[in-house]
Amino acid sequence: MATAKASADPAVWSGLQPLPAMSEADFLQWTELLRERTGMHMPKERKSFLATSVGLRMRELGYRDYRSYYEFVTSGLAGNVEWAALVDRLTVHETRFFRDPRSLELVVEQCLPRMAERIRAGGQAHIWSAGGATGEEAFTLAMLADDYFRRCGVPLRYGVTGSDISLHSLATARQALYPKRRYEQIPPELRSRYTEQLPDGKFRIVDSLRWRVCFAQFNILHAASAPPRSMDLIYCQNVLIYFDQPTRRKILDGLVQPLREGGVLILGAGEVIGWEHPLMTRTGSLDVLAFQRTT
Ligand SMILES: C[S@@+](CC[C@H](N)C(=O)[O-])C[C@H]1O[C@@H](n2cnc3c(N)ncnc32)[C@H](O)[C@@H]1O
Structure with missing residues (x-):
């Protein structure tokens, strides 16, 4: 997995670089994981939302591709902690007092x-x-x-x-x-x-x-x-x-x-x-x- 992580050189993997494209296979893998763990339904129309949310988080941690970040999230204790942070990014927490x-x-x-x-x-x-x-x-x-x-x-x-x-x-x-x-x-x-x-x-x-x-x-x-x-x-x-x-x-x-x-x-x-x-x-x-x- 180390090879899939970016070097510390910000020129190699910085916030200015575009996020990698999410392939169909990546999309299926991530939507299945979300469905299995949270029940959340991520239709095709939300692919760009998923790619951006996962991609931004992945970039913060220095992962270059969705697959290696997926492997990290789905293995070990650190992966569990990371999962909680990711779910937070994928859900909208908009709310108000006396809303309805x-x-x-x-x-x-x-x-x-x-x-x-x-x-x-x-x-x-x-x-x-x-x-x-x-x-x-x-x-x-x-x-x-x-x-x-x-x-x-x-x-x-x-x-x-x-x-x-x-x-x-x-x-x-x-x-x-x-x-x-x-x-x-x-x-x-x-x-x-x-x-x-x-x-x-x-x-x-x-x-x-x-x-x-x-x-x-x-x-x-x-x-x-x-x-x-x-x-x-x-x-x-x-x-x-x-x-x-x-x-x-x-x-x-x-x-x-x-x-x-x-x-x-x-x-x-x-x-x-x-x-x-x-x-x-x-x-x-x-x-x-x-x-x-x-x-
Ligand atoms: C848009 S907010 C709604 C907040 C409040 N109920 C309201 O109407 O103002 C949706 C909340 O649902 C939570 N949520 C999403 N999936 C969930 C799940 N599987 N179990 C529990 N909460 C979940 C999100 O984390 C988010 O905080």
Whole structure:
């Protein structure tokens, strides 16, 4: 493999040189690896995205061709670490606080009242932001739940789990530290209660809310292995876009297992077509894509 790595001479292999072309065989090899490990679907139209993302990373490490970098990524401990960095480059982590108002309305009007009932009856409530990137989605749900339970005088027996495949995103989420421009995304009354301003203009989620939210790496392909019947709400938006329709349906079948009876699964509008499950029924208004577990 040493021969496939470039010399340290920047003139030989520098950022100014064009990336090597990705052959059909390379493309197939990389798309198969991605599909096998993450379930991610990389259609032909995205070949140039794949070639550029893998190529740039490969160049940073000094590999000259896709095959030798592939060999590095697929062997040994260092390869595993590198895989995590690469996956981060191949996924989009675009997110916002309070991103989808219609779905959040459903959370407040339908899911939280049900959770409040459970808590009043001595239980606890759990929410999962699956594929939540850098944590804005998990904290949004935590703010809404905390605010709702306080207003109803319900004990705060709830928790939120934020998961993602990207370790880099999770590290950001755990810091709970966000740039100034994201501040406006949070409604003013919640902003003042759940965030604190830092002298450099950034803001942080207050500890009392941060402690309610835990972040963990989890590949959504393995959704069925999450603790059964543990979730009142699974919020999974803008994640299924990475997968082809059969894989989306397989993931959704898996997400039914961790839902409690009455629990709700909220997706992004239009993210799956024609999915049905014997334990699930469509819920909410037509402009929201949500399913409730019936038994
Ligand atoms: C566009 S972001 C969506 C973030 C948030 N859900 C939202 O709607 O604002 C998609 C996230 O899905 C994550 N993702 C992609 N494949 C995944 C997988 N197999 N398992 C878990 N997360 C995955 C990416 O790392 C990325 O952070």
